[in-house]
Amino acid sequence: MKKRIFSGAQPTGELHIGNYLGALKNWVALQHDYESFFCIVNLHAVTLPQDPKVLKKKTLDLARIYLAAGIDPEVSTVFIQSDVSEHAELAWVLNCVSRMGELERMTQFKDKGRGNAERASVGLFTYPVLMASDILLYQTDLVPVGQDQKQHLELTRDLAERFNRDFGDTFRIPDPYIPPVGAAIMSLKEPDKKMSKSDENLNGSIFLLDDPDTVTRKIRKAVTDSGTEITFDESRPAITNLLTIYHLLTGKTADECESHFEGKGYGVFKSELAEVTVEYLRPFQQKVKEFEDGDLERILSGGAEKARSVASETLKSVYSRMGIR
Ligand code: AMP
Ligand code: TRP
Helix, strand or coil, X not given: CCCEEEEEEXXXXXXXXXXXXXXXXXXXXXXXXXXXXXXXXXXXXXXXXXXXXXXXXXXXXXXXXXXXXXXXXXXXXXXXXXXXCHHHHHHHHHHCCCCHHHHHCCHHHHHHCCCCCCCCCHHHHHHHHHHHHHHHHXXXXXXXXXXXXXXXXXXXXHHHHHHHHHHCCCCCCCEEECCCCCCCCEXXXXXXXXXXXXXXXXXXXXXXXXXXXXXXXHHXXXXXXXXXXXXXXXXXXXXXXXXXXXXXXXXXCHHHHHHHCCXXXXXXXXXXXXXXXXXXXXHHHHHHHHCCHHHHHHHHHHHHHHHHHHHHHHHHHHHHHHCCC
């Protein structure tokens, strides 16, 4: 039997090249070797205020993005979180297994709640528990995510181990899959901060749906480090970040990238990176437009049905072990 993968992204903001290189690209690469579940986590989205009309549209747009990026619905299960009510049900149970103290240690809550717990929603606080439910419902082996999700994966493992210990073996313990390169793509404007959907400075991110002129302009205006070398060097985070994007989009090895740009200036490097990025995104952007609404709905309802058949089995055994009928 194939091992299982589960991952997801929130249908908020615009997906950027960090989401793609840190997560989506790996989902596409891994999907043939694993039984894969890729979810659009709209219940996570409402932990922060959302405009209902926009959320609804973004949920379907994100499904289009998964498919255009190369997730094959014949091979992988693609579905919307709220279509499978088991996610919310298991989250309740796991809320009762989680400790306030361990959730208080989650750094993403501090970031997203802007340090103001008094004003943050309780949903934002228990966000990682819903994420644990997503993963554990599918008896997942591997969770391909970016570096920022590592702490949530550790919590997921802790909750699963605690439940198994207290109620008997129920959940498989998942491992994170964090890619060795690309797990944290940084802002083009502030290379010490990760590229983020919620960054107010739109010039810091290359969005997957940016048009060629916008991509080119953002790369041209990206900050650089002092010096002239175009090499991977931790002490020069801006150039290292740009070169990492080049490395991952071209598939050239790190050495090939460095020797390719040896003796060339930042101007040449940036125009080549812009060209590579534009050409990489072109077929993807074309595909995003191609999916008919009917086809999309068919894929999503088939996906939900498949997901539900697995999720309901897990929830049934959780309830029965806990004495919940
Ligand atoms: P989100 O859009 O926050 O739901 O994130 C979707 C996926 O993209 C998650 O697996 C994140 O870890 C990953 N991700 C988000 N930002 C970055 C980044 N700057 N670099 C690499 N991966 C990222
Ligand atoms: N929390 C993840 C993020 O912000 C999204 C997510 C929700 C997820 N549930 C998941 C990722 C389950 C992997 C597995 O990126």
